[in-house]
Amino acid sequence: MNNKIIQYSVNFLPWQFRGWIKHIPIISNLQRWFFAKFLAGQEFIHLINAGPAKGLKYPVKLPEDKAIWSGTYEPDFALVLANSVQPGDICYDIGGYRGFFSSVFALAGAKLVITFEPLPANISxxxxxxxxxxxxxxxxxxxxxxxxxxxxxxxVMPEASMGKLENSSFQAEVKGSDLLTVPIRKLDSLVSEEAIPTPQVIKIDVEGAEVQVLKGAREMLCKYHPLLLIEAHSPLLANDCTSILRELGYQVSVLETGFAPNPQSDPEVCHLIAKFP
Structure with a gap:
């Protein structure tokens, strides 16, 4: 009974207030104690009842999936993703992690969401x-x-659900806990082979390999002009991505500021929104 009460307790809070709990010391400490005592390491299927992922059943483990459990995982970016989808769109989620954003695309009305993810733990x-x-x-x-x-x-990074290409500049000083050999493909190749349908919306979160993804998709981007939503893991990477996209005719802005990218003032990690005029 205690487990069920804790699992569903978040659903009684308005979605807009759920992210505030961690800033209230007494409540957040009590919540962590309950997680550790009753739910630590246990998987349960949780129905998210608010926010862009409303209606999603998600296999949750607490405390690591706390933000997903509350439906507040990167809420601003999730709302942008949901609002970017038109009914019937094809969406790519490149660097799908544990599937939250793929699900947001699907719940927003996408016809098909193709999730690209090489890390075995996340694939499971x-x-x-x-x-x-x-x-x-x-x-x-x-x-x-x-x-x-x-x-x-x-x-495979020290946090086992994260990974990066060996030549990625993301956290270059951090060595992974394991080294895997995985298949890699260019989007241009996959599209030209008709292995995947062409997209209307693409989300990219690849831990420092954003530039490589864009370079392998030039032909497809030039021809089909999908909307791009990119998590850039440093100002330098944001600048490099912006240069490539502008060469291809895209207009680029930063979600966090609402303005064109500026390496001097943008956050260390920011989200680029690239639209074709």
Missing amino acids: QLRRLAEVNPQLPLRLESIAVGEEDGFVEFY
């Missing part, structure tokens, strides 16, 4: 997510995306 979670939400149009591609076709070395 994505398969589990699709299993408990069979109504959602989710398709998994267990590969990395970049500027080459073949195989590449891929680091």
